Amino acid sequence: MTVTRPDAQALDAADPLAAFGSRYLPQPDDVVAYLDGNSLGRPLASIAEVWTDFAHQQWAGRLIRGWTEGWMDLPEKVGDELGAAALGAAPGQTVIADSTTVNFYKAVRAAINLRPGRRKIVIDRDNFPTNRYVVESLAKDHGLEIVWLIGTDVGGIGPDDLAAVLDEDVAVLTMSHIAYHSGYLADMAAVTAAAHAVGALVVWDLCHSVGSVPISLDACDVDLAVGCTYKFVGAGPGAPAFSYVNARHHDRLDQPIWGWLGRQDSFEMEQGYVPAAGIRSMISGTPSVLGILAVREGAAVIAEAGIDAIRAKIVGLGEMVIDLFDEHLQPLGFRLASPRDPIRRGGHVSIARSDARELCSRLTAAGVLPDFRTPDAIRIGLSPLPLRFTEVWDGVSVIRDLSA
Ligand SMILES: *Cc1c(COP(=O)(O)O)cnc(C)c1O
Secondary structure: OOHHHHHHHHHHOOOOOHHHHHEEEOOOOOOOOOOOOOOOOOOOOHHHHHHHHHHHHHHHHHHHHHHOOOEEEHHHHHHHHHHHHHHHHOOOOOEEEEHHHHHHHHHHHHHHHHHOOEEEEEOOOOHHHHHHHHHHHHHHHHHEEEEEOOEEEEOOOOOOHHHHHOOOEEEEEEEEOOOOOOOEOHHHHHHHHHHHHOOOOEEEOOOOOOOOOOOOOOOOOOOEEEEOOOOOOOOOOOOOEEEEOOHHHHHHHOOOOHHHHOOOOHHOOOOOOOOOOOOHHHOOOOOOHHHHHHHHHHHHHHHHHHHHHHHHHHHHHHHHHHHHHHHHHHHHOEEOOOOOOOHEEOEEEEEEOOHHHHHHHHHHHHOEEEEEOOOOEEEOOOOOOOOOHHHHHHHHHHHHHHHH
């Protein structure tokens, strides 16, 4: 279907989320289209205000007293806020702490500890590098066998791919809810149920799905999950990540990085580690207060916009990009490296051509910022709150012009 610029303008005029664009700090003049919000979300103006206010009122004003006056509770409080806004998680199961990599290590190891005697971990070959490396490390240290899945649908893993490998020897299955390369959106309910049917636990990585698609961790009976907050949550470069552990696992939860702030009665400084009750024991050391305050702003704007409206806009942006792909890019030799079916597609559209790396540098010089992923893909990120349809349209037209 042909999509003209006036068509994109009409989509903007009808967009119920259009007003959210003004919540963000302005984009620099040299940027024509920011299509990388799936790697680093744009800053909300409210984050700059909250940080300035925090420095003056709380850090300068309260000094060390701030810790007992509320900072120490922020990991769980804001975890609950993010859980309600974007994760489908009831309170008491989510904390904000550490990086995704560290949380993923803790979560997978905790899951292994909950399934003693089982010898296998299942993960897909197309998973994000950090996830593959952490699993390799854990398998080496614990004498476990890694079962590598290879996806069939643009790298996506469906229940059929799992049927062949899941058995009673699998301790943990881990997958990304949205694949970082293709944007394939896994069926969380079906995959989780398939793992549970053989008694395995599931650790989901939600980096690309938190803030871009509705997630129902409790309803899907997910065991553990982790994710970052600097992509669609927009909490800033290196913002702390989150961990979710289903309440039914709390009484036997044993994560490997035993730190003082995950201990019962931290400030008693006692000998010997005893985990704090509940999700608090997923914490290891001192939380990043500035980072958590930014996560709070990101969660609040998701709650205000509503995750269903966010999802609807992402689908709309994605359908426009795919129409433009069919009309302009496929004839230039690009291949669609994302699912065509919007039900299976997350918050970005990947297109592939052998010169993608070099093309990406020329796009960047022209003010269009997508990202390159080896070996030959360009990801077009569709941040639903700051982006207008016209900005995406303009970006794709520059891709077309520079690719001809
Ligand atoms: C972005 C991303 C990460 C990032 O991990 P960090 O520890 O924040 O660097 C991990 N896993 C997936 C699937 C990602 O998309």
